[in-house]
Amino acid sequence: MTDQFEPVIIGFTCNWCSYRAADLAGTARIKYPPNVRLIRLMCSGRLDPTFVLKALSEGADGVLIAGCHPGECHYLEQNYKALRRHRLMQRTLAQFGIEPERVRLTWASAAEGAKFAEDITEMVEQVRKLGPLNWPANLPTKPVPVGMVAAEIPVLSEEVA
């Protein structure tokens, strides 16, 4: 192992598709880098943005969110809600000064072990390039001027609304 940066990524998966995709990657012995640690939720719609911020603030360098493909949600349409939240989160993260690429949303059906492994590999490489987030140590120590951000919140595009 060289001393290249090894990111730690928290992966949120849904019980029905993406967690099973990860299981399938295992059963099929598909290899991917060991940098991702998975958490099972019932649905990607369960993903509270707090979880993402918590993971980043506890030392994760990136967060991967994986749900069922659009139209295939076990709970009919809740992955769309994950999609909306992800879009909003991207904006919030940017305002925090965190590269939005650190939080990725992907779809993986229970049959897509290989695809999910590929997504993980890509994500690890992406975060590796971005470097350590080191958020806990970088939390602001100076007060943020009040009112600076509010005026700059961009208008949401239609796809988010």
Place this chain on the structure above:
Amino acid sequence: MTDKTQQERAGEERIGVYVCHCGSNIAGVVNVEAVAKFAAEDLKDRGVVLARDYTFMCSVAGQELIEQDIHEQGLTRVVVAACSPHLHEKTFRNVCERSGINPYLSEMASIREHVAWVHTDKAAATAKAKAIVNGAVERVLKNEPLEAIRVPIDAATLVVGGGIAGLQAALEVAEAGYDVYLIEREASLGGHMAQFDKTFPTLDCAACILTPKMAAVGSHARIHLFTWSEVEKVEGFVGNYTVTVKKKPRYVDEDVCTGCGICVEKCPVMVVDENFEAGIGYRKAIYWPFAQAVPNLPVLDPDTCTYFIGGKGGCKACEIFCPTVPNSILFDQKEERVSLKVGNIILATGWDLFNARRIPQYGYGRLANVFTSLELERMCNAAGPTSGRVVLRDGQTAPKAVGIVHCVGSRDRNYNGYCSAICCMQSLKLAHLVKERTGAEVYNFYIDIRTPGKEYDEFYLRVMDEGVHFVRGKVAEVSDVPIAPSEEGGKLYVQVEDTLAGLQRRIPVDMVVLSAGLEPRHDSAEVGKTFGIACSTNGWFIEKHAKMDPIATMTEGVFVAGCAQGPKDIPASVSQGAAAAARVLSHIRQGELALEPIRASVLEEQCSGCRICNGLCPFNAISFVAERKVSEINAALCQGCGTCVAACPAGAIQGSGFSNEQVLAQIEGLLRDVAQPVTREPVTA
């Protein structure tokens, strides 16, 4: 939740951690001893009182190990680091339950599928396994004891759709002694099967085998028929559904009408029957769909009835000649709504025929002698518009050559990518019938012949022996235009690439039959929404599991049968109808049902009544209680996805089994090895 800190709780709980070798499956990559040692030593202050590694945790000996420790060491919570929870979560929950711990106080750490099988670097894999175990330990500390939710089951059952699948399901449930409400959109039971002449591969007459079933359903004391009716609304949950049924006016008094048929005979209006006769036959304005209709009641179509068209004036022949007292014709009959209480629902809503007009190069609707397979079915039927004669559109001439085009709208990415499953056999059947009745040369144009049923391939061989021609190739075009002067006019030319001979062929025929595929009902998405189930991208209702549970749906208590779930033939539809009934009967016999307690619930004192959650639930489980100005979640309707939990701005919604506390604790555990000590200066505004 309690107000205890994680540290306080850790002090009280006694956690046992078990690391499975799974033979060499895990132990070959992960240093299992090191993982167990890590749990025992480094997680001691987190409540771990013992950690063991063992060859096969799921074996009887492995399970006994845990049981023994629970009894002897007084474990209060258990973490098993082994395979995916989808494999053995239930196993270890049962171990806990047997040993007197609430089953939900156990947790699995997946170090086989998510570590040993996907990584090669042993050091990194072991480190990851430790992190996962750490996450599971933190999570299990936050687990709450849960009890399965028990709901009583109403024994009455709703069956939607009176085709062969629905008939079978209704009969099975009713025969077991329970009430069945059978809802049929059309005026009679029978579905598509009633339109057919013969059935493959045995060529029994469809009516001969279907009508006894229709009659049995129609006269069954336990089956309550609602024909000419549709389900409008479904409320409630498994065991306890309230269904609103809309009864369309048939303008005939169901209680008085004797079905004598004088009204039909006297009605002067004759219109094309687009429905039962597939557009090639006629019906009156007051009519039966077909002679053996069940119930034996006519229905009046106000769109074609002279009396209604004339703004309620004139004609009235049906009323004038009706012999019953009081008169059975009710021109003023209105739509009615009926509310039914049922415990389970079987959806057998069937299919629509692919609209062959969508492939203009095949000429359906433009070229007179291009027919759909359903039109030919009606033509072959002795009770059909031609009394069983196979003739051209002129109604007279028997064809001398007939081309049957397979896969029309199926296995074609421009229309439907899927195989409609029945068209090969149907085409073979029609080829046989045409040959038998006209002696014509019959050409089948196919992509592949798919005959995977019992005695199906034998039937294929039989039809080949009868001299039917088979050309392997997808038809490019059906044209009435001769190309070369040598080609006769007045013929249809089937342009096809014969892939076996490696030739382009133009085969002149008199009649072309398009073996149109099966499509989901045009309104399947709306129907799905009414019943809280989803459609696949193709539009068929999604079953719970494609292989292991093709009968249940994701909504508890709603089952699918027949083509509503996907294209299938009659035997498969009958089997699935019976299977759905068996599932329902199992529910009914249990009396009450235990549901997974993974549910969301509202803490009323924290709920501000903002109603953000109300619109998020696809199962309509969340309602607003106006009196108390709070939202409320119906535990039996809730499927536990947790979207509302994540959305509640007040944090007032709890998701049992996947609570915020559990997930946040798991994140902390997973990241303990990388979390840096934080030194922060206070942030002041």
Place this chain on the structure above:
Amino acid sequence: MKALFYPGCSMQRNARPYLDSLLAIRADIGLELQEIDDWNCCGATEYMSVHRVAAHSLIGRNLALAQAQAVDTDVLTAGCSACFLNLSKTDTQMREDAKLNGTVNEALAAGGLHYDAGSLKVRHLLDLVCHDIGYDAVKARVVKPLYGLKVAAYYGCQVVRPDYDGRWDSHEHPTAMDTLLRALGAEVVDWSLKTQCCGGHMSVIGPEVAFGLIRRLIHGAAEAGADMVVTLCPMCQLNLDAYQVEMNKHFHTDYRVPVLYFTQLMGLAFGKSAKELGIGKEFVDATPALAKIQAEAPKVAEAKRRRRPKPGDGLPMPRME
């Protein structure tokens, strides 16, 4: 609306009436055309199979010029089917194939040019008229409706296929030109040869094959009762019109089905003179057919009242919604 215009070689020579009629009607339909300055050959159908990169570069030059010269529009239109297809093909393939994009732009760079794939919207003239200007706008300009004229709308192969940008309702049986011609007052016959081959260059390299294909179309149009074939492609017009006489000789037949461009019929309906529209330059005289145009709308038989079918009526035809 405004569009960049690539006339192509045929519109300047054998399909001159197409260009003349287009120029004659453009003001009526509010179409402003900006011809690309210094355009070159589109490579027709053959070049692409001789040398793919050279062919794309040849077309890429036209696209690059158009992009550089574009003022107030990003729409590039052509009347010739082959020209349209080539422009569209190069634009699409450059968009989808990064390597090709690089190679073509490298070639263009030698001439100081560059094309950003996807920056222009390549559209056939018929597409603009039907879908952007619209049937209503066309109908509003009609002063001499083509009542009594029966026409067969012939699209040929290259405009509706492969249809990179999904512009047409059907690739086998399109209806846009049918609707347009109906808006002009003409009666459009139903025939199934709308997108069949006109023979293309076979008329030069294998006349017998071409004659067979031409015969099919002309015979089919005549059988369907059409007074003329209306087309949107110079190649189709040339084959069906100029080779009709030879085809007749070959088969010992005597078809006389004139072949005009849709722009010419639009011009007639807008009240332009035949001369202005280039009518009279065709090989098969269109005069007898055009003489059928009446001042009055033909009486449409009133929808038959439903009646009871009689024996011998035959089976009803499928309802077409």
